[in-house]
Amino acid sequence: MRNFSHKTGPATHITDETQYHNRRKFLKTLGLGTIAAAGMFTVGKHIRNASAAPDAPSATEAAAILRPGIDLAGHPKLAGLYPANRNMLYRLPADAKLTEAVIAGSYNNFYEFTTDKDRVWRLAQQFEPDPWTIEVTGQCNRPGKFDIDAIHTMPGVQLEERHYRFRCVEAWTMDVPWTGFELNQLLKQVDPKPDAKYVRFITANKPEQMPGIKNQPWYPWPYFEALRIDEAMNPLAMMVTGIYGKPLPRQHGAPFRLIVPWKYGYKSPKSIVKIELVRERPKTFWETLAPDEYPFLSNVDPTVPHPRWSQASERVIGTGERRPTLPYNGYAQYVAHLYQ
Numbered sequence: 036m037r038n039f040s041h042k043t044g045p046a047t048h049i050t051d052e053t054q055y056h057n058r059r060k061f062l063k064t065l066g067l068g069t070i071a072a073a074g075m076f077t078v079g080k081h082i083r084n085a086s087a088a089p090d091a092p093s094a095t096e097a098a099a100i101l102r103p104g105i106d107l108a109g110h111p112k113l114a115g116l117y118p119a120n121r122n123m124l125y126r127l128p129a130d131a132k133l134t135e136a137v138i139a140g141s142y143n144n145f146y147e148f149t150t151d152k153d154r155v156w157r158l159a160q161q162f163e164p165d166p167w168t169i170e171v172t173g174q175c176n177r178p179g180k181f182d183i184d185a186i187h188t189m190p191g192v193q194l195e196e197r198h199y200r201f202r203c204v205e206a207w208t209m210d211v212p213w214t215g216f217e218l219n220q221l222l223k224q225v226d227p228k229p230d231a232k233y234v235r236f237i238t239a240n241k242p243e244q245m246p247g248i249k250n251q252p253w254y255p256w257p258y259f260e261a262l263r264i265d266e267a268m269n270p271l272a273m274m275v276t277g278i279y280g281k282p283l284p285r286q287h288g289a290p291f292r293l294i295v296p297w298k299y300g301y302k303s304p305k306s307i308v309k310i311e312l313v314r315e316r317p318k319t320f321w322e323t324l325a326p327d328e329y330p331f332l333s334n335v336d337p338t339v340p341h342p343r344w345s346q347a348s349e350r351v352i353g354t355g356e357r358r359p360t361l362p363y364n365g366y367a368q369y370v371a372h373l374y375q
Contacts, residue, residue, distance in 0.1 A: 100141050103284060171224075
C-alpha cells in the first residue's frame, strides 16, 4: 500500500571519495598493454580530500548544474507533474539527510562525457536530451516507441518521488530524491512474453555531443546493462525522470535513466534509448571488460570486497562521513528473497 505526503521541497545533505581506480592495473587485466596503460585510460584529476568541503560553485555554475534536461514549458502535458508526491514507504534511515542538489549534480560518473567526476556536468551541457524516444522491443506482445510525453502519461504510470540510497562500486554513496515510476509499469505496457527472462538496456550513443565516446574508443559503446526479469519487475526498480523535484539534469542521465537501489550504481544506466526483453542472459558493459570485478548481479554486499578495495564501509559524498555498508544497500527486506 502506498503512503504519500503532500508536495514538498526535498531536504538536503552529503560528499566526496578518495577511492579511485588504478587504471594501469585495470588495463593490464584487460591485456591492453603498457602504451594504453600510459595514456589511453585517464583517471579523474580532481580527487578531493573527503573530509574537506568541495569548493562552492558560482551562481552561474550552480544554475547550470541544476538545469533540467527538458523544459517543461515545451511539454504542457507534463505541467503539474513536478514536483511529484513523495512515496513515504521507502524511507532513508532516521539519521540520514539528502545530498545537496548542487553537490550531487557536480560529482558524477558518466564516462560518455569524461572519467573526471567533477567535469561531467560541464561537458554534459552540450548534450541535447529533447526530443527523445525509448524503443521497447524483443520478447513482448506490444512493442513500441515512446516519446517524453508518452512515457510520463501512459496508462498505469504513476509519477512519484522516492528517497533512495545510491551506492557506487567505488565505495562512495549519496542519498537522493529521485522522481519517476516503477519500471514494471512500463514493462506491463508492452506485455512481456513468458520466455522473456532478462531485460537489456541500451543508452545514448552521440559522440558529437558526448566527447568521452570519441576520446575513449576502446570502450564498447554504447553503454549496455541488464537485469533479470524478476529484478526488473520488483517495485524498487525505478525508471527515473527527475531529481530534486525537477526533470533530470543532463549529467544525471536525462531524460530517462534507471535506478536499481540495491545494486552498485553502474547497474543503473543513464540516458536510455532502448529496452529489449530477451530469452538468454546478455553480457553487460563492465562485465564484458572485467567480469571478476563487475559481475552480472552486482548486489551491494559488505562481505564481498572489490578485488582492489573493501566494500565493508562507504563514504558519504558531501560530508566525508564513513558509515557501514548495508546488505543490498539497506533494501534486503524488499529484494533478498530474489536470491534465495
